[in-house]
């Protein structure tokens with residue numbers, strides 16, 4: 826079955842300056858998305874809140890060193906939006922107490 830709907834939908838999105846968030850895979854206006862690294866094309870954009878959630882997941886799994894680098898292009902994540910940076914910092918502060926406890930437990934069980 827030909828997938829004409831998908832193709833025309835993508836054209837429509839492009840025409841309206843919409844891009845897809847690579848984390849939640851939903852399309853949104855480019856001005857609502859950020860491109861924090863050197864990834865190109867369809868994986869270039871993420872929502873700030875999706876990125877915060879992704880970083881939360883990394884924190885919870887103890888992979889905190891991954892917080893600052895893209896897993897795909899290995900570039901250091903570049904966050905120029907001050908608002909996002911503040912949100913992430915506040916988020917980190919909020920998480921810190923439980924995170925420190927988790928990390929202590931993780932450090933005991935993991936050997937790098």
Ligand SMILES: [Zn+2]
Pocket residue numbers: 846847848849850851871872875
């Ligand atoms: Zn998203």
Ligand SMILES: [Zn+2]
Pocket residue numbers: 862863864895896897898899900
């Ligand atoms: Zn990347």
